[in-house]
Amino acid sequence: xxxxRRDRTGEVTRKAVHGTARDRTREVxxxxxxxxxxxxxxxxLSEVEMLMxxxxxxxxxxGLKTADIGFTCSGSSDYLAGRAFSFTMALDGxxxxxxxxxxxxxxDGAWALYEAWVKLLTGETDxxxxxxxxxxxxxxxxxxxxxxxxxxxxxxLWPDSVAxxxxxxxxxxxxxDADEPTLAAVAARSRADAAANPHAQLSGPVPAGDHLVRPxxxxxxxxxxxxxxxxxxxxxxxxRELCERPAWIxxxxxxxxxxxxxxxxxxxxxxxxxxxxxxxxxVPPVDxxxxxxxxxxxxxxxxxxxxxxxxxxxxxxxGALAANPLMAAGLIRLGEAAARIHRGxxxxxxxxxxxxxxxxxxxxxxxxxxxSHG
Amino acid sequence: xxxxxxxxxxxxFPFTRSLGPVQxxxxxxxxxxxxxxxxxxxxxxxxxxxEYDPVTAAEIxxxxxxxxxxxxTTWAWNPAPRRGQPLTTPFAWVLVRxxxxxxxxxxxxDAPGPDAVRTGMRVRIxxxxxRTGAITDIACFEPGEEIREGDAPDEPNSxxxxxxxxxxxxxxxGITTPAxxxxxxxxxxxxxxxxxxxxxxxxxxxxxxxxxxxYVPPRGAxxxxxxxxxxxxxxxxxxxxxxxxxxxxxxRHTANPDIDVPYVYAHIALDGADLALxxxxxxxxxxxxxxxxxxxxxxxxxxRFPDHYRPSGEPDAxxxxxxxxx
Ligand SMILES: [Zn+2]
Numbered sequence: 001x002x003x004x005r006r007d008r009t010g011e012v013t014r015k016a017v018h019g020t021a022r023d024r025t026r027e028v029x030x031x032x033x034x035x036x037x038x039x040x041x042x043x044x045l046s047e048v049e050m051l052m053x054x055x056x057x058x059x060x061x062x063g064l065k066t067a068d069i070g071f072t073c074s075g076s077s078d079y080l081a082g083r084a085f086s087f088t089m090a091l092d093g094x095x096x097x098x099x100x101x102x103x104x105x106x107x108d109g110a111w112a113l114y115e116a117w118v119k120l121l122t123g124e125t126d127x128x129x130x131x132x133x134x135x136x137x138x139x140x141x142x143x144x145x146x147x148x149x150x151x152x153x154x155x156x157l158w159p160d161s162v163a164x165x166x167x168x169x170x171x172x173x174x175x176x177d178a179d180e181p182t183l184a185a186v187a188a189r190s191r192a193d194a195a196a197n198p199h200a201q202l203s204g205p206v207p208a209g210d211h212l213v214r215p216x217x218x219x220x221x222x223x224x225x226x227x228x229x230x231x232x233x234x235x236x237x238x239x240r241e242l243c244e245r246p247a248w249i250x251x252x253x254x255x256x257x258x259x260x261x262x263x264x265x266x267x268x269x270x271x272x273x274x275x276x277x278x279x280x281x282x283v284p285p286v287d288x289x290x291x292x293x294x295x296x297x298x299x300x301x302x303x304x305x306x307x308x309x310x311x312x313x314x315x316x317x318x319g320a321l322a323a324n325p326l327m328a329a330g331l332i333r334l335g336e337a338a339a340r341i342h343r344g345x346x347x348x349x350x351x352x353x354x355x356x357x358x359x360x361x362x363x364x365x366x367x368x369x370x371x372s373h374g
Numbered sequence: 375x376x377x378x379x380x381x382x383x384x385x386x387f388p389f390t391r392s393l394g395p396v397q398x399x400x401x402x403x404x405x406x407x408x409x410x411x412x413x414x415x416x417x418x419x420x421x422x423x424x425e426y427d428p429v430t431a432a433e434i435x436x437x438x439x440x441x442x443x444x445x446x447t448t449w450a451w452n453p454a455p456r457r458g459q460p461l462t463t464p465f466a467w468v469l470v471r472x473x474x475x476x477x478x479x480x481x482x483x484d485a486p487g488p489d490a491v492r493t494g495m496r497v498r499i500x501x502x503x504x505r506t507g508a509i510t511d512i513a514c515f516e517p518g519e520e521i522r523e524g525d526a527p528d529e530p531n532s533x534x535x536x537x538x539x540x541x542x543x544x545x546x547x548g549i550t551t552p553a554x555x556x557x558x559x560x561x562x563x564x565x566x567x568x569x570x571x572x573x574x575x576x577x578x579x580x581x582x583x584x585x586x587x588x589y590v591p592p593r594g595a596x597x598x599x600x601x602x603x604x605x606x607x608x609x610x611x612x613x614x615x616x617x618x619x620x621x622x623x624x625x626r627h628t629a630n631p632d633i634d635v636p637y638v639y640a641h642i643a644l645d646g647a648d649l650a651l652x653x654x655x656x657x658x659x660x661x662x663x664x665x666x667x668x669x670x671x672x673x674x675x676x677x678r679f680p681d682h683y684r685p686s687g688e689p690d691a692x693x694x695x696x697x698x699x700x
Contacts, residue, residue: 046562082557095600158458166450214451258428262478
């Protein structure tokens with residue numbers, strides 16, 4: 001199979017993208033990560049103005065220029081901005097003219113990273129830029145997210161994102177897997193850890209509050225805010241050139257569960273467990289897990305699904321309870337896990353991203369530092 | 375740093391959707407106060423019914439009738455109902471497994487307070503007074519058992535659901551689900567500067583510090599260099615038509631419904647700009663508009679941007695002067 005591709009000089013080239021060019025032994029790593037300081041609102045910035053410094057930051061880390069990037073993939077959602085094709089405006093920040101090889105997912109940037117990873121595995125390119133952004137401040141995010149629900153049976157009732165998470169939390173409480181104090185402890189630990197994260201939107205003590213939707217209080221729910229993130233992927237020796245200690249992607253997989261909430265066991269996340277198995281998360285064990293759990297109750301579900309015990313450091317960044325820029329928060333989990341490997345603070349890390357209500361869709365990646373042969 | 379501009383932005387859409395055989399039967403059934411489920415490949419009864427098996431994705435069509443009372447499998451107390459939700463007074467969101475069903479349906483429960491709700495509680499459907507064949511034909515659930523002979527109170531009805539043809543007179547074949555989302559649009563720094571200049575009837579672009587191109591209207595970034603545009607440059611007011619089209623239909627939501635068709639919509643390269651912007655051409659018969667026509671903006675009383683562009687009376691521009699801007 002062949003694909004026509006126009007490179008930056010405007011020359012049309014044809015090359016094999018499957019079969020002969022595919023190299024199953026190819027290694028791909030995250031070599032750089034950058035994110036914004038996440039804020040409640042960014043009225044002074046357009047989406048591209050918010051995103052651009054992050055793109056410059058991540059490129060600057062590697063010394064790469066836009067023209068050096070083989071593939072660009074982004075994640076965002078028009079429903080947050082309230083405008084069609086809003087991602088095309090953001091693309092200006094990449095320097096997309098003359099035309100580049102580019103793709104977009106109307107999802108969290110973690111799924112854009114998955115697409116870029118597959119592209120690199122095909123052997124078609126050695127580098128990829130992945131970015132994601134979301135401004136939740138212009139709209140009412142609890143209402144906006146109802147539009148991703150089944151349009152026949154759910155969306156007409158406008159059940160908001162907090163309400164659906166609260167149903168899951170109550171199911172967890174009824175099953176004896178949690179109570180309100182254990183939920184509060186997750187919130188407190190996340191906010192305390194976020195004190196060391198300069199990008200976090202919230203940190204420090206969790207203020208007490210009435211139930212937003214019982215059993216969830218404000219501290220159990222993610223902050224609403226604006227932010228962006230970007231990573232650079234590179235293959236093989238290119239990764240070693242660009243990064244002293246690349247975070248090699250040892251495996252990555254994503255799985256989805258039935259749309260109907262009443263069909264699923266909300267106290268479990270079999271899709272996360274299956275994705276983790278396929279990504280190789282259990283053998284050998286990981287030392288760090290960045291979990292995309294926007295609600296305290298979801299961290300408990302994920303810990304159970306992933307069989308994470310006390311030896312695994314969970315969300316030292318503060319996680320999505322400290323900063324949850326929609327469409328970027330999952331990519332940030334991959335970026336945070338990679339950054340700890342870059343720094344030598346983790347050897348083997350699990351990164352998780354979620355999408356949809358009550359952990360409907362889940363992605364798991366296993367990242368690992370190079371084993372030294374010295 | 376200019377003042378931050380914001381404006382309300384409403385997105386409304388009345389989605390019209392067609393229903394397949396299973397969803398049509400289910401929603402028509404609700405109109406007739408009958409709840410249907412569908413039997414999945416493993417024998418489970420799925421309510422609300424899907425057309426494809428949630429596990430195997432096999433097509434499923436075998437309809438059964440389930441009860442109008444059921445058991446709460448989980449719930450969440452909503453103290454502050456939001457727009458569009460089933461009840462305007464505080465209520466519980468509930469997942470209810472109707473008698474005879476193996477899966478649960480999401481809806482609202484009308485209850486006096488959270489202390490009156492528990493998992494395992496028996497509830498029954500309260501039908502909407504006017505029903506059209508929609509999930510909202512169930513107004514909500516309410517506490518209590520639907521009394522049936524032989525049923526023990528507070529015990530689910532364990533009877534096997536009976537087969538149902540799914541046939542009703544005048545079946546519902548489609549639904550319209552209106553949606554409205556409210557935003558506060560903030561255009562950001564570059565576009566705010568542009569809009570503030572427009573308020574003074576000046577048209578400004580921004581220059582890329584790297585390639586020196588002037589973009590109008592500016593969006594904040596140079597798409598070639600991927601860097602922020604930084605210097606404001608006044609462009610125009612005159613410009614050149616680079617290309618155009620003749621519009622022969624009146625858009626229903628056009629900003630100005632008084633514009634007669636046909637009219638000309640054009641790309642106009644304002645003097646000093648490296649990108650053409652869009653505008654309507656007036657003051658000249660539509661079939662006399664041409665590439666290279668020199669035009670100038672026409673502002674109307676109180677207008678916040680040029681209403682249209684009209685011929686400036688200058689000779690046409692030489693093709694070489696605008697060919698790069700096509
Ligand atoms: Zn430029």
